[in-house]
Amino acid sequence: MNVFTFTGLPTESDATKAYREYDRNGQDWTECSDWAVGKFASVELQLSPGDRFDKFGALEEVRRRLVKMVGPAAAAEAIRDHEKAAQAARAEVGGRPGTWVNDDGTAHVYKRKVKAKAGDEATVADPHEDALMERVFGYSEVTRHVLDQARARQIGPWAALFLALGQAALLTPWWVRLPAIVGGRPASLNTITALVGLSGGGKSNSTGGGGILRWEVDPLTLEGASLHEGEDQCPRRILTPQTVGSGEAISTLFRDRRLVVPEPDENGKTGKAVSTQVLIRRAAWIDFAEVDHFLSLIRKDGSSLSPELRKFTDGAALGVHTKSTDRRSFIDAFTYRGIATVSVQPARAGIILEGADGGLPQRFVWVATDDPNATADGHRRPALAIRLPSWGTPEADEDDEPAVYVHVDDSVRRQVVADRIKALRREDGALVGLDSHRNLVRLKLAAAVAVLHGRTSVTELEWDLAEGLMEHSDRVRAGVQNTLRSSWAEEQRRRGAGDAAREEGKAAAREAAIRKAADSITAWMERQDGPVTPGQIAASGKSGSPRRVYRDEALALLVDEGVIRKISGDDVDRYALVAEQKS
Incomplete structure (x- = not known):
């Protein structure tokens, strides 16, 4: 990708185009253009590191591409420079960090339809407001x-x-x-x-x-x-x-x-x-x-x-x-x-x-x-x-x-x-x-x-009424934009929850495979005469079997559980069943 240089805060138009590209590519940043990935990463970099919510992986994808192109040190420096510039620009414009700005570069003000409490002042953007009607x-x-x-x-x-x-x-x-x-x-x-x-x-x-x-x-x-x-x-x-x-x-x-x-x-x-x-x-x-x-x-x-x-x-x-x-x-x-x-x-x-x-x-x-x-x-x-x-x-x-x-x-x-x-x-x-x-x-x-x-x-009469009509139009359009933003945020929350559930499922499947490998290794060792090496354990299993794939994890689990013990040697470590106390 091109050098990750800050050129300005991402706008609402940028958001729509970048997300469309992300969606068209199956929500996989690795398939998206440098431009789209960079825009989402730039939004993340407006925030302090503790507040970031890089659920989509855009920032990580930027880092991966930069490392591949210029190496780890230069990549880290480019991201730090972009981070400083993005946070400074957001502070100058104002508004909420971690969001887009208006197409003219000004801070976006989120107008909401609200009920004002007694004594409170509230910004009303209701297209059906009584005064406007x-x-x-x-x-x-x-x-x-x-x-x-x-x-x-x-x-x-x-x-x-x-x-x-x-x-x-x-x-x-x-x-x-x-x-x-x-x-x-x-x-x-x-x-x-x-x-x-x-x-x-x-x-x-x-x-x-x-x-x-x-x-x-x-x-x-x-x-x-x-x-x-x-x-x-x-x-x-x-x-x-x-x-x-x-x-x-x-x-x-x-x-x-x-x-x-x-x-x-x-x-x-x-x-x-x-x-x-x-x-x-x-x-x-x-x-x-x-x-x-x-x-x-x-x-x-x-x-x-x-x-x-x-x-x-x-x-x-x-x-x-x-x-x-x-x-x-x-x-x-x-x-x-x-x-x-x-x-x-x-x-x-x-x-x-x-x-x-x-x-x-x-x-x-x-x-x-x-x-x-x-x-x-x-x-x-x-x-x-x-x-x-x-x-x-x-x-x-x-x-x-x-x-x-x-x-x-x-x-x-x-x-x-x-x-x-x-x-x-x-x-x-x-x-x-x-x-x-x-x-x-x-x-x-x-x-x-x-x-x-x-x-x-x-005349001024028609011009003034047309302003009232445009005010209704502006409010309806703002409502549409808010709906799109809310839908986008909800979709990302849903996708984040789905990603978490998938990760949990993967972790559970991995734990089950390690358990299966541990049980298989234990049964095999019971048939052996004396301590065995990790190479012998791997050779005893079929290619792609849990015993081979998760050998090291299974051995560590069995040692923690006290089923086997590790015998350190000069050339190679050996493992023995604790119950047999073999040496």
Whole structure:
């Protein structure tokens, strides 16, 4: 392995990737990469020697590899140097030793849902906190209606609201964009949402919608650049979830090859149908209702699902340009609208968070599907009519493409720019790591809030409500991370207990074999005439027999028990039965 040099405290992303590798290799560190072994060993070295819990053997494996590479003395020195650096870095950052840090290198603060005692102050990270619920669902008649009718239908209110916002974005014309506030590229309204809940927790019910809202699309908006453009597009299908079997398949939701019959010629004759790419739809909802389906696709060797989903949420060009025209499929940037939903059980979300290096989990909105305050007393009311705003007629942008931009107030723009500067400078509190896309996701939610209320501008009101939505998302994601950490710790405790039990079993089996060897040696010596040498004892047994394998241990046991005595000689020791007192 490379020299075991300290390069920084291991992060949450490091933890996920290293443990995945450990798990893939049958939890055998000898089969893992130097990188993965080194990360776990570095966590151990944050602790003082008396507090270490090297149940997995990572530190021991590092020592073994270093000894093989540079020798015992240099290996010990490398580990000591790493230990000092790791402990110093942890002391500087703060937090609990022997743990990972945030992806930005700051100490991780474990937020827990707690009940505060009288007079005590407690950090509450409950995604269903009353104050947060009031801040978000008390915003307007629409949000209050969603809360009331979600509970009347036994649907998680947060999931119902986030899906309503997603559908509002989905029904927004594909040529509507967010302005380029940082960088030179505009942004799409497309989103990806993780519906988080336990098995049977209402994830599938959430995507059904339950008839809470009824959408009324402005007819003028549909004129010219229609939402319904495409041979398979109609209002009902826009809100019908689709599924895909690969990343490449996402582009085929919008454009795909079809047999097209040419227009009749001047003689009224038509030629043979030819395969060509045609526009199918402008808007699509991708839904992964089963997390196992999503995980199986994203885990495949060479899978393009993660990069294609990232491009999908960015509104970037989708598809691949293959050598074979028959398999070629693509759609240009900002010529489609889409949302994606993934139903996730907290303990199965590790594969999503593992993609932090690529930027996938940063683009997710995390939403709870449960409702601790659910009741059976609600009264169902008819769906509330939502009149979507008119976006006017799109004008050609610099690329000669139709475009209308959501208006964003200057105060919101200033905050986005200020946060971006903090991130570039890596200042304290900067939005980095898993929060690196937070403001963009927040701006998308703010735009969806505006659309849900019939508006086309993001003001301080929408921006503030979007912060409440992001606070819920942050708390749900933190809960998922805590679940993964707890599952990981419990698994390691279980494996440690299993290892101990296996070691106990091995020890018991070894003791039984030594006992068998001792009994066998005693019986053989009773048939001999006088003291015998260890070589004679070994020669008397079959190859691989306990008498040969455990000869020395068996002789020591018999001496301790007083069955035989050791007769020391100049050349070789001999053994005799005590009862016979032979010399």
